[in-house]
Amino acid sequence: MTDLNHxxxxxxxxxxxxxKSTLADRLIQSTGTVQDRDMKAQxxxxxxxxxxxxxxxxxxxxxxxxxxxxxxxxxxxxxxxxGHVDFxxxxxxxxxxxxxxxxxxxSTQGVEAQTLANVYHALDADHEIVPIFNxxxxxxxxxxxxxxxxxxxxxxxxxxxxxxxxxxxxxxRETLEAIVHHLPAPKGDRDAPLKAMLVDSWYDSYLGVIVxxxxxxxxxxxxxRVRFMSNNTVHSVDxxxxxxxxxxxxxxxxxxxxxxxxxxxxxxxxxxxxxTVTHEKRSCDKxxxxxxxxxxxxxxxxxxVDSAEFEDLRDAIDKLALNDxxxxxxxxxxxxLGFGFRCGFLGLxxxxxxxxxxxxxxxxxxxxxxxxxxYHVHMRDGTMQLLHNPADMPDMTHVEHIEExxxxxxxxxxxxxxxxxxxxxxxxxxxxxxxxxxxxxxxxVYDLPLNEVVFDFYDRLKxxxxxxxxxxxxxxxxxxxxxxxxxxxxxxEPVDALSMMVHRDRAExxxxxMVEKLKDLIPRHMFKIPIQAAIGGKVIARETLSAMRKDVxxxxxxxxxxxxxxxxxxxxxxxxxxRQFGSVNIPQEAFISALKMDS
Amino acid sequence: xxxxxxxxxxxxxxxAKCPYCDFNSHVTRNIDQKRWLAAYVAEISRVGAQTTxxxxxxxxxxxxxxxxxxxxxxxxxxTAVRATWPTANSIEVTLEANPTSxxxxxxxxxxxxxxxRVSMGIQALHDDDLRALGRLHSxxxxxxxxxxxxxxxxxxxxxxxxxxxxxxLADWRTELRRALDLGLDHLSLYQLTIEEGTAFGDRYALxxxxxxxxxxxxxxxxxxxxxxxxAAGLMAYEVSNHAKNGNESQHxxxxxRYQDYAGIGPGAHGRLTLxxxxxxxxxxxxxxxxxxxxxNIGTGESLRALLSDEDQFAExxxxxxxxxxxxxxxxxxxxxxPTFVNNINGLSDLGxxxxxxxTLLATHKGRPVLNGILRSxxxx
Ligand SMILES: Nc1nc2c(ncn2[C@@H]2O[C@H](COP(=O)(O)OP(=O)(O)OP(=O)(O)O)[C@@H](O)[C@H]2O)c(=O)[nH]1
Ligand SMILES: C[S@@+](CC[C@H](N)C(=O)[O-])C[C@H]1O[C@@H](n2cnc3c(N)ncnc32)[C@H](O)[C@@H]1O
Ligand code: SF4
Ligand SMILES: [Mg+2]
Numbered sequence: 001m002t003d004l005n006h007x008x009x010x011x012x013x014x015x016x017x018x019x020k021s022t023l024a025d026r027l028i029q030s031t032g033t034v035q036d037r038d039m040k041a042q043x044x045x046x047x048x049x050x051x052x053x054x055x056x057x058x059x060x061x062x063x064x065x066x067x068x069x070x071x072x073x074x075x076x077x078x079x080x081x082x083g084h085v086d087f088x089x090x091x092x093x094x095x096x097x098x099x100x101x102x103x104x105x106x107s108t109q110g111v112e113a114q115t116l117a118n119v120y121h122a123l124d125a126d127h128e129i130v131p132i133f134n135x136x137x138x139x140x141x142x143x144x145x146x147x148x149x150x151x152x153x154x155x156x157x158x159x160x161x162x163x164x165x166x167x168x169x170x171x172x173r174e175t176l177e178a179i180v181h182h183l184p185a186p187k188g189d190r191d192a193p194l195k196a197m198l199v200d201s202w203y204d205s206y207l208g209v210i211v212x213x214x215x216x217x218x219x220x221x222x223x224x225r226v227r228f229m230s231n232n233t234v235h236s237v238d239x240x241x242x243x244x245x246x247x248x249x250x251x252x253x254x255x256x257x258x259x260x261x262x263x264x265x266x267x268x269x270x271x272x273x274x275x276t277v278t279h280e281k282r283s284c285d286k287x288x289x290x291x292x293x294x295x296x297x298x299x300x301x302x303x304x305v306d307s308a309e310f311e312d313l314r315d316a317i318d319k320l321a322l323n324d325x326x327x328x329x330x331x332x333x334x335x336x337l338g339f340g341f342r343c344g345f346l347g348l349x350x351x352x353x354x355x356x357x358x359x360x361x362x363x364x365x366x367x368x369x370x371x372x373x374x375y376h377v378h379m380r381d382g383t384m385q386l387l388h389n390p391a392d393m394p395d396m397t398h399v400e401h402i403e404e405x406x407x408x409x410x411x412x413x414x415x416x417x418x419x420x421x422x423x424x425x426x427x428x429x430x431x432x433x434x435x436x437x438x439x440x441x442x443x444x445v446y447d448l449p450l451n452e453v454v455f456d457f458y459d460r461l462k463x464x465x466x467x468x469x470x471x472x473x474x475x476x477x478x479x480x481x482x483x484x485x486x487x488x489x490x491x492x493e494p495v496d497a498l499s500m501m502v503h504r505d506r507a508e509x510x511x512x513x514m515v516e517k518l519k520d521l522i523p524r525h526m527f528k529i530p531i532q533a534a535i536g537g538k539v540i541a542r543e544t545l546s547a548m549r550k551d552v553x554x555x556x557x558x559x560x561x562x563x564x565x566x567x568x569x570x571x572x573x574x575x576x577x578x579r580q581f582g583s584v585n586i587p588q589e590a591f592i593s594a595l596k597m598d599s
Numbered sequence: 600x601x602x603x604x605x606x607x608x609x610x611x612x613x614x615a616k617c618p619y620c621d622f623n624s625h626v627t628r629n630i631d632q633k634r635w636l637a638a639y640v641a642e643i644s645r646v647g648a649q650t651t652x653x654x655x656x657x658x659x660x661x662x663x664x665x666x667x668x669x670x671x672x673x674x675x676x677x678t679a680v681r682a683t684w685p686t687a688n689s690i691e692v693t694l695e696a697n698p699t700s701x702x703x704x705x706x707x708x709x710x711x712x713x714x715x716r717v718s719m720g721i722q723a724l725h726d727d728d729l730r731a732l733g734r735l736h737s738x739x740x741x742x743x744x745x746x747x748x749x750x751x752x753x754x755x756x757x758x759x760x761x762x763x764x765x766x767x768l769a770d771w772r773t774e775l776r777r778a779l780d781l782g783l784d785h786l787s788l789y790q791l792t793i794e795e796g797t798a799f800g801d802r803y804a805l806x807x808x809x810x811x812x813x814x815x816x817x818x819x820x821x822x823x824x825x826x827x828x829x830a831a832g833l834m835a836y837e838v839s840n841h842a843k844n845g846n847e848s849q850h851x852x853x854x855x856r857y858q859d860y861a862g863i864g865p866g867a868h869g870r871l872t873l874x875x876x877x878x879x880x881x882x883x884x885x886x887x888x889x890x891x892x893x894x895n896i897g898t899g900e901s902l903r904a905l906l907s908d909e910d911q912f913a914e915x916x917x918x919x920x921x922x923x924x925x926x927x928x929x930x931x932x933x934x935x936x937p938t939f940v941n942n943i944n945g946l947s948d949l950g951x952x953x954x955x956x957x958t959l960l961a962t963h964k965g966r967p968v969l970n971g972i973l974r975s976x977x978x979x
Contacts, residue, residue, distance in 0.1 A: 524814075526971050527949055549818035552969040554789040554839050556921060557661075558607055558854045559868040561914045562879055568913065568977050583945075 002075045005185045007256040009077045009214070010130075011059075011094045013122065014104035015112035015470060016083030019134040021045055021056050022166035023104055023175075024080040030172050031076075033064040033244050044080045044245060049353055056082040057353060059090040059200065061212060061258055063242040068180045076179060077258040083114055085472050086347030089294040089326065091118060093273060095125040096291065097199045097214040097258060100183030102175070103156075107133040107163070108140040110441070111149050112470035113412050119154050130178050131161035137168050145439070153438040188255025194218030194277070195284040198228070199258070201271040203323045207239070209265035213277055214258045217284065221252040225280040226263070229287045230272045234280045235263035268323055294326040296344025297405070297475060298351055298454050299388045301332050301369035301497060302358070303340030305588050309364050310339045316362035317341055320354060327354060334391065336497045336581055337367055342389055348454065367588045369497040370595050373450045376403040376478050391496040393485040396536065403478040404501075405450040408433065410443065411461070413469040418442045420464040428452035429481075429503060450475065451501060456596050486511055486540070488594075489532040490518070493582045497591055507533075511541035514594055521590040524548040529584055604650070605657040605853040606684075608639065608676060609864030610665040611886045614697070617733040618798035619760070619791060623866035624663040625886055632668065636675040638893040642863040642882075643676070645898055647683035649873060650861065655684040657691045657850035660714070666696035670708025677713040691716055691754075691849040698744035698757075699736045706751045716754040716848075718787070719745055724774050728763055733798075745781070754846065756785035761824070762817050763791050765810035771820050772827060779831040784846040788824055789839050790817060821967050838921045838966060855922045857915045863899065865889035870906075870914075877906045908933065913977050916959075920969060925953070925960025934959075942975050 012020045021042035028034050028043070044060040045051055059081045066074045079098060081091040095101065101122040105115055122129055131150055133143045147158040160182050164171035200212040213220070220226070224237045241249040242259040253259045265271060274291030278284045304313045317329050328344035345351040351371065358364055375387040378400045387393060387402075409430075413421050415437075425432070425446045434445035448457075453473065461469050486507055488498040498518075502510050511533030518531050522545055533541040556564060580586075613624045658680055660673065673694070680686070693716040694709055696702055706717070721741045723729050729737065736744070748755045759778060761771050778786065793803045793811070802808040812820065825835055833841035837855060840848065853860050862869035862880065865888070869880035881902040883889040893899045906914070912933040919926030928934040934957075943959065946952040951965035951972055961969055 526946070526951060526968060526975065548814075548968050548971050550814050550821060550967050551971050552821075552838055552967055554792050556838070556854075556918065557851065558860055558862060558870070559866070561854070561857075561870065561918055562868060562881075564917050565910060565913050568917065568973060571974060572978055 002254065002257065004188060004256045006073060007075050007077070007186055008100070008179050008183050009079075009098035009186055009256065009258060010100040010102055010179060010183055011079040011081055011091070011098050011122075012102045012104060013081050013091055013095075013118040014083055014134075015106070015109075015114040015118075016055065018083065018104045018106040018109065018112075018115075019166045020083065020104050021080050023102070023132065023134065023164065024060075024062065024078060026166050026169050026172045027076075027078060027176065028062055028064060028245070030169065030176070031064045031066050033062065049356060055084060056080060057084075057087055057090075058082070058202075059094045060245065061199075061243050062245045063258065064244070066176055066180070069177060072180075074180055075257070076176075079258075084347075084349050085114060085117070086345075086349040088114075088117060088121075088472075089346065092121045092125075093199065093291050095121055095127060096274075097197055098127075099186055100128040100130065100179070102132050102179070103129050104132045104134050105146055105150060106135050107143050107146045108135050108138050110146050111153050111412065111438070113410050113472035114470065116154065116410060116412070116443075117472040117474075119156065128183050129156055130175075130182050131156065131158050132171075132175060133161060133163045134166050136163045136170065137165040149438055149441075153443065186256030188215065189217045190219060190255050192217035193282045193284040194220055194224075194226070194279045195288070196220060196253075196277040197288055198271060198273060198275040198277055200273060201265075201268050203268050207262045209262070209268055209271060211261050211263070211265070211271055211277075212258070213253070213261060215253050215255050216288070217255055218279070219252050219254050220261065220277075226261075226277050227280045227283060228271065229276040229278060229283075230290070231270075231275075233270065235265060237261050237263050268325060273325065294346060296326060296328045296346060297373060297450065298345045298347055298371050299342060299374065300345075300351060300371040301334060301337070301340050301342055301367075301389065302355065303334065303337040303367045303369070303497075305365035305367055307338045312362060313341065313358070313364050313366075316358045316364060317343070320357060324354075326350070332389065334369075334496050336495050337369070340367075344388070348458070365588065367497070368592050370500045370591070371454050372501065373405050373454055375405075375483065375501060378402070387501075390485050390499045390501050393499075393501070396484075401480050402483040402501075403480045404483060406476050406479050407448055407450050407453060407473040408476050409446045409448050409453065409471065409473040411446070411469055411471050412441055412443050413465055415440050415442060417465040417468060418444070421461065421469060424457075424460055424464055428457060429506070447476070448473075449481070449503075459596075484535050486514075487534050488514060488518070489530075489534060490522070490586065491529045491582050491584045492532075493584075495581055495586070498594065500595070507535055508540050511535075515541045515543040517594045517596070518590060519543045519545050521593055522584065522586055525584060527583075602858045603656040603849070603853050603856075604653045604684075604858065605659065605850050605860040606643075606646075606655060606680065607659050607661060607850075607860055607862045607864075607867055607869070608665075609661055609663065609862065609867040609882075610668055611663045611865045612667055613662065613664045614667065614699075615733065615735055616798075618802075619732060619794065621794035621797050621800075622663065623884060627886070632672045634890065636672045638890055638899070639672075639676050639863060640679040641893050641897070642899050643679045643683050645900075646861045646863060646869075650684070650859075650871065653684060653859075655680065655686045655690060657693070657853060659692075659850040660694040662695055664697045664702075665694050666702035666705065666709075670705050670712055673709055673714065674712035681713075689849075693718055693848065693850055695720065696744070696748065697736070698741040700740060700744065703744040703747040706748055710751050715752060716756070717748045717752050718848075719748060719755065719757040721745065721757040721778075722760045723763065724759075724777055728766075731764060732760065742781075754785070756783065756787060756842075756848070758787040758789065760789050760791050762812050762820055764808065766812070766820075768816065768819050768823060772823050775824060775827050779827065779833070783833070784843040785848065786828065786833055786841045787839055788828070788841065790821065818967055825963070834923070835966075836923050838969065852922075855918045857911075857918050865899070877911055879904045879906055916976060917973050920959070920961045920972065921966075923960065923966075925958045927958050929957040938978075939976065946972055946975060 014020045061079050064076045079094040143163050162174045195216040196213040222240045227234050239262040276287040326346050329341045332342040377385040377387045380400045430446040430448040436443050482504040486502050487494050515531045528547045529545040531543045532539045692714045694714045696717050696719050698719050828841045835841050836847050865886045866884040867882050871878050882899040883892045883901045889899045953960050
């Protein structure tokens with residue numbers, strides 16, 4: 001157990017790629033927590049998908065020991081957080097477990113949308129903030145410009161800011177000193193009844209569920225019987241320890257400390273992030289306020305390309321959901337695609353990550369249907385239905401009105417691209433809320449419908465700004481609008497997996513873009529194929545895919561019989577990657593690519 | 600009509616490798632033709648022992664560039680052939696020739712060896728295009744070689760490659776008419792195919808092979824080819840082969856009719872019925888490897904696989920539907936399969952196939968999309 005005054009707890013927060021995980025590496029390394037020979041870049045990003053994409057998805061906690069320049073020994077608990085907006089929830093809950101934040105700003109880039117979002121979260125959590133201007137080793141680094149921006153845009157004092165290169169290690173010692181001197185020590189009462197915050201939990205195939213806790217008051221020991229206050233379940237603690245970053249067992253954890261416990265818990269669902277952990281016998285009287293659970297906001301259908309793999313898909317989804325409470329699913333049947341699952345995600349990156357993992361770790365080829373949001377469909381009889389899937393849209397004659405989720409989007413963009421960004425937002429039915437400047441950068445705030453953003457907004461934003469814009473959003477609520485269901489007919493057959501909710505005024509544009517895309521995506525067949533978009537019975541866009549005109553092998557002699565036969569066999573196998581609709585084969589990638597808009 | 604039987608002999612050497620070519624052809628100096636002859640003779644006797652009693656209807660020297668064979672080599676092979684099988688009176692002996700002057704000098708010798716038909720790789724009637732195709736001959740040289748061949752052999756055919764880079768529909772019509780003006784009775788007209796693993800294939804993959812026709816232009820060119828050749832009396836008896844009646848290549852008909860043929864020489868394929876079962880055979884692909892195998896193991900064969908009924912049915916269709924005469928499906932169980940019948944009906948409704956008296960054929964409209972027809976018929 002460590003004296004409260006010698007503990008500092010902080011999260012490292014920043015916009016994507018500004019160097020949080022690399023900074024964590026240096027802090028871990030320079031304090032000798034991990035031997036040099038065991039270091040690897042972004043060592044806390046341990047999931048395959050994190051290493052492959054070079055991003056952090058899950059927050060990670062590490063305890064390091066630091067002997068300060070004044071000779072005192074400190075225990076520092078750092079939490080490295082993800083930068084991507086989909087995982088903003090990880091950041092805000094991590095912040096609840098600590099007293100301060102290192103706000104990393106890439107000094108070659110400056111303040112970005114998630115920089116701002118994170119500052120707001122940090123202020124909400126009453127954090128002390130130490131700004132870190134990173135990447136000063138790069139020639140494009142401009143610390144004074146960035147400092148000015150931070151003061152102007154965010155309004156925080158940069159006098160205690162530190163210029164750092166997480167790559168070379170410059171400024172790391174100063175960072176450690178600032179942590180010790182500028183961040184507050186935690187408070188807590190060792191003699192009070194145990195009160196600990198359940199910060200996170202995940203499944204480990206050897207140890208069962210591992211629970212990350214922050215002790216507020218009291219002392220947690222191995223063998224203790226603890227109660228999770230939200231559901232009143234009692235568990236016997238069989239292990240206690242800290243992460244360095246490997247698990248290291250400890251005898252106990254006292255106030256201000258962050259560590260883990262295991263207690264033979266089978267499922268992550270039996271633990272609730274934000275819950276209060278106390279002793280069974282001597283309980284604390286008041287639970288912590290808890291966190292709002294992360295809610296999925298983007299929904300899509302996942303179907304196996306090969307319908308025989310449905311059970312394998314169920315298994316894969318079950319396993320992934322075991323460890324990811326923010327991912328929801330339920331069975332879905334589609335006339336076109338057969339059996340599959342309707343799944344909910346925190347955002348598009350989250351969707352991609354889960355889909356990738358299913359395809360790679362479980363080796364199942366998937367068809368992903370159009371991402372959708374949750375609509376509130378108010379019926380004439382006064383009831384309200386939650387619509388996750390456009391295919392389930394009730395008959396319009398029974399519908400009174402439809403509401404859709406809206407977001408507040410914050411976009412930071414260099415001046416020269418502002419016009420394009422405004423046009424994009426306007427095209428996506430946005431309502432401008434604010435527009436301010438900080439130096440040569442503009443900050444625009446828009447009220448946008450989530451359904452216009454969910455799919456390819458971010459890609460479009462990146463492309464119109466050559467990657468110079470950053471984007472962050474929060475859900476704000478529901479609002480009524482003129483929404484209709486657009487169906488797509490291929491060769492006169494409706495393909496339910498391609499239907500989508502659109503705004504009436506945008507329907508024709510979207511319908512046109514969709515049928516044009518499909519015309520390119522569906523290979524020519526032996527006959528011509530009409531492709532139509534329709535609202536109710538009314539066709540709003542139509543294209544015709546002409547019949548195949550030329551596909552014949554020019555030379556075929558004695559040596560080619562085997563080769564041609566094998567090619568046909570191979571194509572037979574390849575056809576499994578297509579889904580047949582009536583007599584038309586639609587390739588799996590068409591379901592997603594058809595939705596991408598060029599504007 | 601008794602089933603025909605053919606022999607294919609592969610000569611794997613060329614003077615230069617053409618950038619579009621994915622045949623088993625190699626550029627090598629110092630070829631010991633005596634050694635090669637001995638190996639061919641050994642293989643003829645090996646295959647002969649397994650096919651005793653069969654009458655040979657055709658021999659085909661293919662390549663590579665068989666016109667690089669010394670006449671003595673061809674003569675030695677033909678002598679061995681005649682000593683091994685009874686030959687039909689009408690036996691067709693074809694040799695593929697490249698039209699350079701060097702090779703034309705050997706034609707008389709080939710004729711004495713027993714060659715009675717020559718197929719020449721003229722490829723194009725434009726010098727620029729010949730260069731782009733990596734050919735070593737000019738148009739003038741090619742046509743001169745053709746005239747020489749015509750003076751020596753009764754039957755001379757040539758090959759053209761069309762749908763070349765930058766070629767327009769009008770260009771091709773003119774070029775084809777010029778070819779037909781030569782008064783041919785057989786012509787092979789191939790659309791340029793970009794094959795993987797060739798120089799063109801590599802350039803194509805990098806997006807650097809420009810000016811190739813799109814599907815519509817390529818379809819138009821094919822159509823024009825049918826029209827112009829038809830008007831000249833050279834109907835397409837196969838997808839890319841045109842002949843006046845009675846001048847069809849007997850050897851190639853054996854392939855398309857799915858009759859038996861033996862293949863010798865490196866990388867040669869065969870289809871042989873032995874004891875009532877049909878086998879696919881292959882030989883060692885690399886020239887050196889084949890030679891060694893023949894000399895040291897006593898066989899160049901690297902594979903002999905029994906063909907299942909299903910495989911045979913697929914091969915019969917994919918070869919036979921290339922022919923305007925179609926495929927006789929009488930007595931085939933697979934042809935009774937309800938899905939198959941259903942698919943035929945669907946294709947027939949679209950006007951792509953005809954099915955009468957148990958004979959299935961690709962119509963005029965169907966032939967340019969034969970691969971599509973095969974995919975729907977064979978479930979690919
Ligand atoms: N030159 C230089 N590169 C750096 C520095 N810090 C980080 N990087 C590089 O910047 C990139 C992003 O670094 P990460 O540490 O993964 O950034 P992050 O903020 O953790 O990213 P997310 O977790 O995805 O939000 C990597 O390529 C790092 O190598 C630095 O000080 N100098
Ligand atoms: C075995 S090849 C070559 C015969 C001989 N060596 C020659 O080049 O003249 C037979 C014919 O196939 C054709 N051919 C070869 N490769 C081709 C390709 N990639 N596309 C179209 N036709 C091709 C050429 O017309 C060639 O004459
Ligand atoms: S096209 Fe003929 S000459 Fe050219 S490499 Fe191929 S086989 Fe040899
Ligand atoms: Mg990171």
